[in-house]
Amino acid sequence: MLTFLRTRFAQGTRTTAFPDQAPEFPERFRGRPVLDSSCCPEGCRECAERSPTSLIRIDANGRAMLDLGACQFSPEEVTTCPHGAVRYTRDHRLATSRRDDLVTPTGELELAHALEQQTRRLFGRSLRLRSVVAGSCNGCEA
Amino acid sequence: MTPPDHGLLNRRSIPWGAVPRQSPEAFGATVIEAVADGWRLMALCGLPESDSTVVLLAILGHDELGRLAAASAVVGREYPALTPQCPEAGIFEREIAEQCGVVPLGHPGMKPLRRHDPDHAPAGFAGRPTDREAYPVSALAGDDVHEVAVGPVHAGIIEPGHFRFQAYGEEVLALEIVLGYQHRGVERLLESLDRDRAMLVAEAIAGDTVIGHAEAFCGALEALARSHKSPRAQAIRGIALELERLANHLGDLGAMAGDVAYQPAAAYLGRLRGECLNALMTISGNRYGRGLIRPGGVGFDLPEAMVAELRDRLTRLRQELAPVLDLMFGNASVQARFEGVGVVAWQQCRERGFVGLVARACEVGRDVRHDHPYGVFRFAHVPVATAWAGDVLARALVRRLEIHRSLDFLIEQLAALPRGAPRTDCGALRPNELAVALTEGWRGEIAHVVVTDQAGRVRRHKVVDPSFHNWQALALALPGNQISDFPLCNKSFNLSYAGHDL
Numbered sequence: 001m002l003t004f005l006r007t008r009f010a011q012g013t014r015t016t017a018f019p020d021q022a023p024e025f026p027e028r029f030r031g032r033p034v035l036d037s038s039c040c041p042e043g044c045r046e047c048a049e050r051s052p053t054s055l056i057r058i059d060a061n062g063r064a065m066l067d068l069g070a071c072q073f074s075p076e077e078v079t080t081c082p083h084g085a086v087r088y089t090r091d092h093r094l095a096t097s098r099r100d101d102l103v104t105p106t107g108e109l110e111l112a113h114a115l116e117q118q119t120r121r122l123f124g125r126s127l128r129l130r131s132v133v134a135g136s137c138n139g140c141e142a
Numbered sequence: 143m144t145p146p147d148h149g150l151l152n153r154r155s156i157p158w159g160a161v162p163r164q165s166p167e168a169f170g171a172t173v174i175e176a177v178a179d180g181w182r183l184m185a186l187c188g189l190p191e192s193d194s195t196v197v198l199l200a201i202l203g204h205d206e207l208g209r210l211a212a213a214s215a216v217v218g219r220e221y222p223a224l225t226p227q228c229p230e231a232g233i234f235e236r237e238i239a240e241q242c243g244v245v246p247l248g249h250p251g252m253k254p255l256r257r258h259d260p261d262h263a264p265a266g267f268a269g270r271p272t273d274r275e276a277y278p279v280s281a282l283a284g285d286d287v288h289e290v291a292v293g294p295v296h297a298g299i300i301e302p303g304h305f306r307f308q309a310y311g312e313e314v315l316a317l318e319i320v321l322g323y324q325h326r327g328v329e330r331l332l333e334s335l336d337r338d339r340a341m342l343v344a345e346a347i348a349g350d351t352v353i354g355h356a357e358a359f360c361g362a363l364e365a366l367a368r369s370h371k372s373p374r375a376q377a378i379r380g381i382a383l384e385l386e387r388l389a390n391h392l393g394d395l396g397a398m399a400g401d402v403a404y405q406p407a408a409a410y411l412g413r414l415r416g417e418c419l420n421a422l423m424t425i426s427g428n429r430y431g432r433g434l435i436r437p438g439g440v441g442f443d444l445p446e447a448m449v450a451e452l453r454d455r456l457t458r459l460r461q462e463l464a465p466v467l468d469l470m471f472g473n474a475s476v477q478a479r480f481e482g483v484g485v486v487a488w489q490q491c492r493e494r495g496f497v498g499l500v501a502r503a504c505e506v507g508r509d510v511r512h513d514h515p516y517g518v519f520r521f522a523h524v525p526v527a528t529a530w531a532g533d534v535l536a537r538a539l540v541r542r543l544e545i546h547r548s549l550d551f552l553i554e555q556l557a558a559l560p561r562g563a564p565r566t567d568c569g570a571l572r573p574n575e576l577a578v579a580l581t582e583g584w585r586g587e588i589a590h591v592v593v594t595d596q597a598g599r600v601r602r603h604k605v606v607d608p609s610f611h612n613w614q615a616l617a618l619a620l621p622g623n624q625i626s627d628f629p630l631c632n633k634s635f636n637l638s639y640a641g642h643d644l
Contacts, residue, residue, distance in 0.1 A: 003472070004406060007465045011410050026420075028427035028442065052338040072342050075433045075441055088427075131299045135326055138640045139349025139430055141299050142393075 023092065030073045030088040034107035035066050039085035050080040068094060068109070069102040145176050145202055145211035152210065152514035153365040155577035158593060161199070161212045166222060169215030173200050174227045176211070180204060182495050182508075184580070185591050186224075186234035187604040188242035191216055193266035196242045199602075201578055201591055205513040210578055219267070223249040230495035233614065241329075243267040253278060256322030256643055261330050262602075279318050282308040287315065290625060294323050301639035309625055317620040319613055324643035332603040337363070337437065340600075345432050348607060348641035353379075353386040353422075354583025355605075355641075356435035358590040361516065361579030362603075363437050366571040366594055371517070372562025375439035377555050380518035382422065382431050382440075384548040387584040389418035391541040391548075392463075394636050398538060399470055401630045402479040407470035414466070417459050421452055439565030453556040460549050467542055480535035484619040484631035487532060496615045498586015498608045499540045500635060504532030510582035524551050534634040573598040583608060585638065607641030 016023060025031065033055065047056040047064065054070040055077045064085070071077065078086045095112040096102055102109070115124065133141055148160045164172060177183060185201040195216050202211045215221070223246030224231040235246040236255045243263040246252070254277055260267065281289060287310055294302035302323035308316040331343045344359035345352045357379055364371065371379075396411030419429040426434035426442055433441050444452075470476055486496065491506045501508045509526045511519040527543035529536035573596045581588045586608030595601040616635050623631065 003465075003469060007410075007469050008406065010465060011413075011462070014413050026424045026427070028425070029423060030427045030433070052336075052342055073428065073432070074342055074345075075427075076338055076342075132295065133299065133301045133324075135324055136301075136640065137346035137349035138301050138324075138638065139346065139352070141301065142350040142430075 025090045025092065029090050029092075030075070032091040032094055032107060032109065033066060033068065033071060033073075033078060033086055033088050035064060035086050035105065037064055037085065037105065039083045040064055041083065044083070047081040047086065052076050052080075056081070056086060063105060065103055065105055066107045067103045068107070069099060144179060144204075145172060145181070145213060147209065147211065150210045150212055150576070150578065151208075152510070152516050152578065152580045153361045155365045155572070155575040156212070158574045158576050161214050161576060164213065164215050166198075166215045166217050169198065169200070169213055170222055170224050172213045173202065173224055173231070176202050177228050177230060180206070181211070183228070183230040183234065184210075184578070184587070184589050185604050185606050186231055186238065187591065187602065188238045188244060188262055189593060189602045190242070190262060190264040193264050194218060196244050196262075196264060198238070198244075199576075199591070199593070199604075201589070203514065203580075205508050208513055208515075210514070212576060212578075217244055219243075220245040220247050222247050225249050225251070229493050232494075233610065254322070256325045258322070258325050258327075261327060277320055279306050279320070280316070282315055284310075286310055292628075294320075303639050305628070307620075307625055307628075312624045312626065314620045314623055314625055314628075317617045319617050321613065321639060321642050324640045326640075326644065328644040329603055329605055332359075332605070333600050341436065345435075347605060347644065348609075348638040349430065350390060351386070351583045351585065351588070351607075351638065351641065352428075352430040352432050353382045353435060354581050354585075354588050355590075355607075356431075357383060358579045358581040358583075358588045360435055360437045360568075361581065362577045362590040362592040363571065364568060365577040365579060366575055366592060367437075367569040368572070369438050369566065369568045371439050371566065372564070373518075373560035374443075374562035375564050375566075376517040377560055378425075378440045378442075378444060378564065379435060380522070381444075381552060381555055382425065382434055383581070383583075384524075384552050385418050385422050385425075386431060388545060388548045388552070389415050389422070390584040390636075391545050392418060394633065395467075395470070395538060395541055395545075397633050397636070398480070398534070398630065399476065401633050402476055404470065404473060404476050407466060407473075407476075410466045411470075414459060414463055417455065421455060424448065424452065436565060437568035439563070441565065443564040444559060449556050449559055453553060456549060456552050456556070460553070463545070463549075467545075471538075471542065477535065479630065480538055480634075481533060482531075483534045483623060483627050484616075484634060485531070485533045486615050486619050490615070490618055491532075494614055494618075495611055496586075497611050498582070499537060499544070499584075500586065500612045500615050502526065502528045503536035503540045505530040508587065510580045510587050514580050516580070518555070522551060522555065524548070534630060537634045571598045571600070585609060585636070585641075586612065605644060607638060607644075609637040609639075609642045613637055613642055 097112045181202045184203045188196040191197045200213045241262040243260040290307040292305040294304045304320040306318045347355040393415040396408045400408035422431040423429045507526045529539045579590045589606040591604040593602040
């Protein structure tokens with residue numbers, strides 16, 4: 001018991017200040033990607049052709065779009081742009097309410113928002129987020 | 143009998159034409175005799191050869207001699223199974239039947255493995271599609287025997303798998319494990335995608351073994367391209383691999399403590415696991431190390447300031463960890479719950495070819511870093527950690543020893559990181575060659591076997607995750623135990639569903 005108490009004291013309390021403070025990520029952390037289309041030369045499609053995923057797509061009007069739902073956050077997805085138009089930020093917030101909201105021309109997202117008061121009052125206590133694994137690599141769950 | 147030596151070694155390729163081509167009967171005899179003589183079946187797979195034939199390729203390894211050997215045979219729709227005389231081949235032959243549509247005649251336990259349509263069958267083998275629901279589970283008969291089915295959807299956020307217990311009261315008489323729910327067609331993807339995309343797939347074979355699989359994937363390609371990595375790149379790869387081992391071993395010990403309701407160790411070890419994942423994130427920008435291992439070296443160098451910071455963090459972790467492990471392993475109730483539960487016998491391990499910490503926990507000292515050394519492990523020797531009882535406690539003890547040895551390795555490497563370019567160009571693959579890349583991932587031996595065609599494209603990319611071998615060990619360890627000990631047993635193996643299902 002004494003050993004346990006001693007260990008308990010030595011280990012201390014180790015929680016982060018989130019959500020009161022924004023979490024800090026290391027310099028190399030790859031968060032939400034952004035696209036600055038002012039860097040794109042007219043008619044350039046290099047990113048869409050060379051990227052290992054479909055993060056960057058060219059829409060019907062020839063405009064580059066980011067699909068964050070297809071992003072694997074690998075270094076190669078942004079280095080395929082030779083003009084430096086795409087880069088990762090250190091923003092970790094990526095949740096949206098609808099799949100379509102993940103497709104944007106700039107990488108700016110309309111984030112999922114809290115439930116409105118009425119819905120929350122009616123259903124709040126029976127709502128649970130449930131994750132079911134089906135065909136993943138177990139990275140998100142581990 | 144010792145198979146002939148063609149110069150095949152871990153990450154040294156040989157011409158595809160140098161692989162002996164035998165009749166199916168002689169091929170079977172070669173494998174069976176080699177296994178009886180102390181060799182181990184590391185991989186057995188099929189490659190479509192023509193419209194109506196398949197080449198069977200066996201990769202054999204001898205751990206004491208540090209040697210690898212290959213054998214092959216051309217077969218049609220069927221061939222005599224190796225399994226009756228070589229139980230190690232059992233699961234591989236089930237896989238070949240499913241992937242290539244070739245029937246191993248006389249196989250004693252022929253059942254589907256992942257329940258998917260053949261994806262490596264010759265064009266002329268058009269058969270009927272696989273019935274995904276059909277899976278004959280062996281049931282026991284008797285008045286008081288009952289059956290308990292668990293999964294594939296579980297209460298926790300874990301991967302899908304179905305467990306069928308035949309029980310007498312609380313005692314388990316038999317356990318059958320049905321997997322395949324996570325099948326994504328990984329091998330086909332690795333064979334058909336370009337290198338950048340295949341690299342991302344390799345990192346996602348098993349989400350908790352990103353470094354291990356990425357390293358074996360790159361090792362095979364580099365062997366086929368004769369690419370030489372700098373000592374610095376090799377050291378950084380070794381550091382990442384041991385950080386991954388550390389994170390997972392700490393997490394597993396914590397989860398095992400949680401399963402026997404010893405919360406203090408569960409909480410402290412969970413936090414310390416996070417420290418290791420954060421160290422990987424500092425290096426690569428991702429908690430699992432994605433983006434770090436790339437063909438020809440590593441995607442990120444370690445600047446001097448980062449090296450010093452990592453060394454400080456790991457030294458502190460070593461100090462904080464020791465009292466927690468003492469607390470957990472010194473606790474009588476933890477010991478009592480771990481001891482004698484879920485025993486894998488030495489004999490079973492030799493017979494079925496189990497790998498990694500499951501093998502080392504029953505005194506079978508298999509460790510690729512020691513037996514088939516590569517990269518930094520040719521210069522920095524990590525002692526092999528073993529235990530003898532083969533139970534949950536032994537698997538915990540092996541993890542504990544390996545945690546200490548990985549920490550020693552990491553701190554030593556970070557004190558004297560060699561110079562060199564982090565990454566060199568990997569180049570094109572040589573045509574018509576065979577390469578085997580083995581890595582000792584945290585679960586055990588990861589094998590990537592790659593054969594190129596005459597244009598230097600990947601013709602076959604076989605992936606063997608340690609879980610592929612070791613799921614059988616869990617099924618063998620359960621009989622005689624209480625059903626209520628299953629979660630603890632399962633956690634002491636902590637096998638990958640995604641890695642098995644591919």
